Amino acid sequence: MKISKTILVATPGLAVDLLAAAVPELSKGRLKDAMNKGAVIWRRGKQTKRLRRAQSPVAAGEQLELNYDDDLLSRQCEAAVLLADERTFSVWYKPPGMLSQGNEWGDHLSLLRFAEQQLGNRAVFLIHRLDREASGLLLLAHSPKLAAALSQLIAGRQMAKHYQVLVRGKLADELLHKGVIDLPLDGKKCETHFKLAGVQPSAQHTLLDIQLISGRKHQIRRHFAAIGHAVMGDPRYGEQNQDPAGLGLQAVELSFQFAGQPKLYHYTLPKALRRYAGTN
Numbered sequence: 001m002k003i004s005k006t007i008l009v010a011t012p013g014l015a016v017d018l019l020a021a022a023v024p025e026l027s028k029g030r031l032k033d034a035m036n037k038g039a040v041i042w043r044r045g046k047q048t049k050r051l052r053r054a055q056s057p058v059a060a061g062e063q064l065e066l067n068y069d070d071d072l073l074s075r076q077c078e079a080a081v082l083l084a085d086e087r088t089f090s091v092w093y094k095p096p097g098m099l100s101q102g103n104e105w106g107d108h109l110s111l112l113r114f115a116e117q118q119l120g121n122r123a124v125f126l127i128h129r130l131d132r133e134a135s136g137l138l139l140l141a142h143s144p145k146l147a148a149a150l151s152q153l154i155a156g157r158q159m160a161k162h163y164q165v166l167v168r169g170k171l172a173d174e175l176l177h178k179g180v181i182d183l184p185l186d187g188k189k190c191e192t193h194f195k196l197a198g199v200q201p202s203a204q205h206t207l208l209d210i211q212l213i214s215g216r217k218h219q220i221r222r223h224f225a226a227i228g229h230a231v232m233g234d235p236r237y238g239e240q241n242q243d244p245a246g247l248g249l250q251a252v253e254l255s256f257q258f259a260g261q262p263k264l265y266h267y268t269l270p271k272a273l274r275r276y277a278g279t280n
Contacts, residue, residue, distance in 0.1 A: 001025075001068070001069075001070045002069045002071075003023060003025070003068040004068075005022055005065070005068075006063065006065050006066075007022045007064040009058050009060055009061065009063065009064065011060060012060050013057075013058060015058050015064065016031055019064060022064075023068075028054070030068075030070075031054070033073065034106070035052050035053070036108075038050045038107035038110075039067050039068055039073065039104075040064060040065065041064070041065040042062065042065075043065065044062045044063070051064065067106070069105050075097070077095055077098045078097070080093060080094055080111050080114045080115070082115075083137070083267070089139060089141045089142060089146060089150065089258075090139075091139055091254065092137070094111050094130055094134075094137075096135045096247060097132065097133070098132065099132050100112070100129040100132075111126075111140075112126055119142075124140050125144065125147035126138075126140060127151055128154060128161070128215070131218060131221070133234070133235070133249070134251065135249075135250050136250040137251045137252065137254050137265055137267050138251070150256075154215075157213070158256060159256040160254070161211070162253035163209075163210040163249060163252060164197050164209055165208050165210050165220055165224070165248060165249045165250075166205055166207050166231065166232045166248030166249075167231055167248070168204070168229055168241040169204065170203045170204075175227070176195070179193055179194055181223040181224070183223060183226055185217075185223075188216065190212075190214035190215075190216045190219055192219060192220055193210070193211045193213060194208045194209065194210050194211075197209040218237070221234050221237045221238075222237055225237035231247060231248050233247040250267065252267045252268075
């Protein structure tokens with residue numbers, strides 16, 4: 001069941017009662033679950049926030065927006081892992097199936113929400129993103145000032161982000177020697193630099209080290225699909241690349257200068273991919 005409903009409140013009341021009256025096909029239990037998972041937005045003028053408490057009072061003139069998808073709300077995934085807590089920022093492992101941040105349909109499967117719950121009262125700000133199907137390192141800031149500073153590092157190409165990707169087939173020697181895909185995406189220039197990671201395992205797969213010189217949406221996935229070597233397990237851009245291990249794309253390393261000190265964070269490949277890199 002999928003429902004989108006906007007309620008302009010005429011008579012003050014409790015959030016769950018107002019929602020139940022406007023959407024009678026959903027029980028209060030389902031509505032409370034949806035609220036807890038971030039599927040209800042409260043608006044007053046330009047103010048907006050997720051409304052999670054069922055008993056929250058809502059005044060006349062305010063607005064509630066419900067975006068309910070029982071399939072999305074029932075989904076689960078692995079927990080994220082805090083790899084480094086530097087107090088002003090933190091580095092996390094995001095598992096496959098977890099969003100970087102929520103959307104209008106909820107945030108219970110997002111790293112931002114998970115970090116909020118794990119870190120208590122600390123604010124969390126997303127600095128960069130990973131596709132839902134991808135896994136690996138993500139950086140969160142814990143103040144607006146630091147979020148802006150870290151975002152500037154990315155914009156100024158002063159933060160190196162390295163990935164490993166498992167693609168379909170064996171790349172031609174000429175393509176490996178070139179080591180870059182520079183096809184424009186969305187009308188904008190972008191570059192994906194790559195090299196072999198470990199030993200070429202077979203004619204069916206190639207594991208590559210990746211460095212992005214730009215950051216277009218789904219850049220790695222779109223670039224390798226465009227040259228006929230789709231990322232393994234990519235349901236959107238690939239063909240004949242099914243893989244029970246899921247999307248073969250991981251963010252494995254972050255490095256940058258912070259307060260005059262070099263910072264380096266590394267993520268070990270999942271066991272399902274280590275055999276392609278020649279490691280145990």
